[in-house]
Amino acid sequence: MHRKFDHQAIEQKWQKRWEDSGIYATPPSDTNQEKEYVLLEFPYPSGNLHIGHWFGFAVPDIYVRMRRMQGKRVFFPIGFDAFGLPAENAAIKHNLNPKEWTDANIAHMTDQLRSMGNAFSWDALCRTSDPEYYRWTQWMFTQFFEKGLAYQGVGVVNWCPSCNTVLANEQVVNAACERCGAVVLKKEMLEWKLRITEYADRLIDDLEELDWPEAIKESQRRWIGRSAGAKISFKLSTGETLEVFTTRPDTLFGVTYMVLAPEHPLVEQYKDIITNWADVEAYVAATRQKDEQDRLDDTKEKTGVKLEGVTATNPANGAKVPVYIADYVLAGYGTGAIMAVPAHDERDFAFAKKFELPVISVVYQDGGEIRPTSNMQANPGSGRLKNSGEFDGMNSEEAKKTITEKVGGTLTNTYRLRDWSVGRQRYWGVPIPIVYDPEGKPHAVPQEHLPWLLPTDVDFRPTGEPPLAKSAELKERTEKIFGAGWRPAVETLDTFVDSSWFFLRYLDPHTTETFATLEHQKDWMPIDLYFGGAEHTTMHLLYSRFWQKALFDLGVVTAAEPYTRRINRGLVLGPDGNKMSKSKGNVIDPDEQVKRLGADTVKMYLAFMGPYGEVTNYPWDLGGIAGIRRFLERAYGLTDHIAESEPETTTRLLHKTIDKVFRDINAYKFNTAISALMVFVNHVEKEGVTDDSYAIFLRLLAPFAPHLAEELWEMAGNTTSVHQEAWPQADSALLTEDTVTIGVQINGKHRGEIAIAANASEEEAFAAAKANTKIQERLTGEVRKIIYVPGRILNIIV
RNA sequence: GCCGGGGUGGUGAAAUUGGUAGACACGAGGGACUUAAAAUCCCUUGCCGAGUUACAUUGGCGUGCGGGUUCGAUUCCCGCCCCCGGCACCA
Numbered sequence: 001m002h003r004k005f006d007h008q009a010i011e012q013k014w015q016k017r018w019e020d021s022g023i024y025a026t027p028p029s030d031t032n033q034e035k036e037y038v039l040l041e042f043p044y045p046s047g048n049l050h051i052g053h054w055f056g057f058a059v060p061d062i063y064v065r066m067r068r069m070q071g072k073r074v075f076f077p078i079g080f081d082a083f084g085l086p087a088e089n090a091a092i093k094h095n096l097n098p099k100e101w102t103d104a105n106i107a108h109m110t111d112q113l114r115s116m117g118n119a120f121s122w123d124a125l126c127r128t129s130d131p132e133y134y135r136w137t138q139w140m141f142t143q144f145f146e147k148g149l150a151y152q153g154v155g156v157v158n159w160c161p162s163c164n165t166v167l168a169n170e171q172v173v174n175a176a177c178e179r180c181g182a183v184v185l186k187k188e189m190l191e192w193k194l195r196i197t198e199y200a201d202r203l204i205d206d207l208e209e210l211d212w213p214e215a216i217k218e219s220q221r222r223w224i225g226r227s228a229g230a231k232i233s234f235k236l237s238t239g240e241t242l243e244v245f246t247t248r249p250d251t252l253f254g255v256t257y258m259v260l261a262p263e264h265p266l267v268e269q270y271k272d273i274i275t276n277w278a279d280v281e282a283y284v285a286a287t288r289q290k291d292e293q294d295r296l297d298d299t300k301e302k303t304g305v306k307l308e309g310v311t312a313t314n315p316a317n318g319a320k321v322p323v324y325i326a327d328y329v330l331a332g333y334g335t336g337a338i339m340a341v342p343a344h345d346e347r348d349f350a351f352a353k354k355f356e357l358p359v360i361s362v363v364y365q366d367g368g369e370i371r372p373t374s375n376m377q378a379n380p381g382s383g384r385l386k387n388s389g390e391f392d393g394m395n396s397e398e399a400k401k402t403i404t405e406k407v408g409g410t411l412t413n414t415y416r417l418r419d420w421s422v423g424r425q426r427y428w429g430v431p432i433p434i435v436y437d438p439e440g441k442p443h444a445v446p447q448e449h450l451p452w453l454l455p456t457d458v459d460f461r462p463t464g465e466p467p468l469a470k471s472a473e474l475k476e477r478t479e480k481i482f483g484a485g486w487r488p489a490v491e492t493l494d495t496f497v498d499s500s501w502f503f504l505r506y507l508d509p510h511t512t513e514t515f516a517t518l519e520h521q522k523d524w525m526p527i528d529l530y531f532g533g534a535e536h537t538t539m540h541l542l543y544s545r546f547w548q549k550a551l552f553d554l555g556v557v558t559a560a561e562p563y564t565r566r567i568n569r570g571l572v573l574g575p576d577g578n579k580m581s582k583s584k585g586n587v588i589d590p591d592e593q594v595k596r597l598g599a600d601t602v603k604m605y606l607a608f609m610g611p612y613g614e615v616t617n618y619p620w621d622l623g624g625i626a627g628i629r630r631f632l633e634r635a636y637g638l639t640d641h642i643a644e645s646e647p648e649t650t651t652r653l654l655h656k657t658i659d660k661v662f663r664d665i666n667a668y669k670f671n672t673a674i675s676a677l678m679v680f681v682n683h684v685e686k687e688g689v690t691d692d693s694y695a696i697f698l699r700l701l702a703p704f705a706p707h708l709a710e711e712l713w714e715m716a717g718n719t720t721s722v723h724q725e726a727w728p729q730a731d732s733a734l735l736t737e738d739t740v741t742i743g744v745q746i747n748g749k750h751r752g753e754i755a756i757a758a759n760a761s762e763e764e765a766f767a768a769a770k771a772n773t774k775i776q777e778r779l780t781g782e783v784r785k786i787i788y789v790p791g792r793i794l795n796i797i798v
Numbered sequence: 799g800c801c802g803g804g805g806u807g808g809u810g811a812a813a814u815u816g817g818u819a820g821a822c823a824c825g826a827g828g829g830a831c832u833u834a835a836a837a838u839c840c841c842u843u844g845c846c847g848a849g850u851u852a853c854a855u856u857g858g859c860g861u862g863c864g865g866g867u868u869c870g871a872u873u874c875c876c877g878c879c880c881c882c883g884g885c886a887c888c889a
Contacts, residue, residue: 671811679822
């Protein structure tokens with residue numbers, strides 16, 4: 001019978017008891033239990049937990065709790081990604097300190113997190129803004145600096161005019177700032193970068209080993225964008241050589257012109273040689289003017305200017321070809337210059353048509369020559385060579401190698417990935433632990449001076465000038481330690497740096513000797529399962545893989561890859577099917593729901609919406625959550641149906657439920673696991689259940705409704721925690737039925753059902769079918785064939 | 799344009815990956831209880847039709863569209879259409 005329960009009293013009671021007894025604290029190393037490190041993307045302390053946090057944190061807790069009951073030694077920590085711009089912006093708005101704002105939010109959100117009732121290892125909690133955390137962020141950065149992995153260089157950066165800071169390439173989405181949506185500008189400046197490009201191959205190749213959804217792997221591969229080709233040098237009429245990157249060295253004989261990116265250094269250098277310099281200069285200036293948005297808006301009509309007075313010589317056949325600048329060639333990719341083969345590249349073809357340049361076809365396909373003419377398209381396919389001298393008839397693949405060798409080029413890979421820009425011209429972050437000597441040469445702050453504290457005497461309102469530059473304390477500190485004329489770096493680190501190693505600090509949150517002992521790393525790393533959102537595919541997930549590899553090369557971590565398995569989840573939408581937002585007024589407040597219906601209900605409802613681990617968006621359904629609450633009330637009232645004995649159907653169903661709940665949780669299909677529990681409750685309400693079976697049911701319920709299951713477990717007379725009980729084992733003998741109902745088809749059409757022994761022979765099944773009047777009526781003609789799949793189907797062909 | 803993931807009732811979704819399509823839940827309709835409402839309980843609920851006073855019963859269609867393979871297709875193959883996410887002149 002359905003029965004109300006006081007969820008607030010129950011939840012408070014058990015949350016306190018679990019904490020007092022410390023049953024979820026980080027498990028000690030010295031046991032024979034198998035370890036399992038389950039990680040969540042830690043929250044940014046924005047002020048309030050939203051439904052997305054619940055979806056992301058409370059649902060994986062189901063998996064964690066089952067694994068614990070199965071005897072695994074599970075580590076399930078939580079923390080805060082506490083540095084970042086919102087704190088600064090909020091502080092400016094409310095006229096307080098970013099630290100105060102952040103700390104207050106953390107305190108509040110910690111309470112909210114506790115109300116979830118997750119099996120968190122609270123003892124491992126850490127926050128990236130604590131000096132004891134960021135001293136290690138800084139230490140790692142200095143190690144990278146010493147190895148040349150962190151460097152400062154002048155380049156064109158992405159500048160967000162609204163956030164007043166540099167952004168990494170990954171943080172620019174559709175030419176706009178990933179955080180605030182402002183259109184990103186190009187700006188030339190000195191910036192701090194990490195050489196992630198040096199790890200490009202490993203970041204691609206090591207994906208093979210990972211048990212990740214293919215979609216994420218593919219996105220990372222495409223983001224890194226490795227392409228195999230060759231670097232080939234062309235002699236210029238000026239005497240210098242021009243190096244180009246091409247994926248098609250086999251088409252070298254088809255080169256009819258060259259193109260440099262407008263920003264290419266040679267352009268400026270040839271100022272006095274180029275006879276139409278005014279035109280060239282104007283084009284370069286126009287390109288510089290264009291921001292990212294303009295480039296996207298382009299209709300992709302090709303533009304460019306010929307460099308009059310400069311020609312290039314094709315190393316393959318000595319042909320002299322003109323040289324252009326055009327903005328379809330990007331300064332940041334390859335060598336910033338290309339050899340153009342209009343016959344076999346669509347972009348070159350479009351350009352050649354516009355500027356009336358020759359098109360020479362040098363590749364044809366077997367079984368029919370396809371040659372572009374001025375009215376046709378380029379043919380980018382591979383095939384056999386022609387018009388290529390001694391290489392005629394060779395296939396493209398072989399020719400790529402042979403021709404490259406012949407002209408003294410080198411086969412090489414080129415990547416789309418850019419080095420990771422990590423310096424930020426803002427306040428609330430990790431100060432870059434670098435000081436400059438009087439000559440301006442950068443030096444790492446030595447370990448004994450770490451943490452290199454974030455100064456507090458700072459006006460952090462954004463002016464475009466880094467706030468730390470205004471700190472007298474930082475300046476004095478630097479001079480005091482290093483000497484007169486020394487000055488500190490004034491940028492802070494991108495917060496993606498902080499989150500690139502948080503999972504290591506969880507292992508040893510209080511050690512002052514190191515960021516995490518090797519002993520604990522060996523015990524827990526790599527992370528077995530990482531739950532998170534799809535938006536981090538080419539940001540956090542890529543950065544932290546790189547960071548781990550860089551640490552691995554320093555010999556300070558034990559694993560070359562941080563995350564063995566990854567599950568991406570979808571999004572919870574508002575009841576109207578739109579993304580929740582204050583302006584749409586469709587925001588569901590989890591606190592309100594928890595107060596009204598309980599944490600167990602909210603958690604279970606989120607788990608019931610659909611399969612987890614598929615990036616699908618689920619609208620919040622007010623009626624749906626009421627249904628879950630109803631289910632829990634019925635589970636609560638199940639004691640009314642406890643009897644001395646139970647029918648065999650109940651026992652069998654129980655074992656099927658054990659089996660299904662286990663398999664479904666293991667596959668993150670929490671929705672169908674819950675429906676199996678519902679089926680069991682529906683059945684027991686009619687048929688009754690014994691004490692023993694009821695106790696098993698409570699153990700199955702425990703991961704989904706930890707508070708209620710614990711309460712019922714206690715009400716059933718137990719003094720232990722249900723969460724420390726062993727996970728039930730299904731009796732395989734009870735999983736298979738003796739008799740089954742199977743469908744009967746005639747000519748493939750469903751015509752009825754028969755109940756027969758599970759191991760019935762074809763003859764027996766056919767006999768049973770003939771005994772069925774409905775079937776019999778239809779079996780008029782001669783039976784030509786019988787298809788019988790035991791336990792599944794009987795199909796009679798007449 | 800390219801890459802990835804999808805399209806199943808009024809809704810969220812199931813379907814042991816070729817074997818009774820729609821489990822479970824929501825919503826809706828009807829009934830019981832109640833002075834009444836809420837809550838709860840029971841029944842019905844893919845669509846269209848036949849049939850009966852009411853049951854019982856029964857036919858056809860149905861997993862985005864069009865083909866194909868198969869005894870049998872939501873599942874496999876071919877060709878389209880649409881939706882969501884990512885990338886976007888990357889040589």
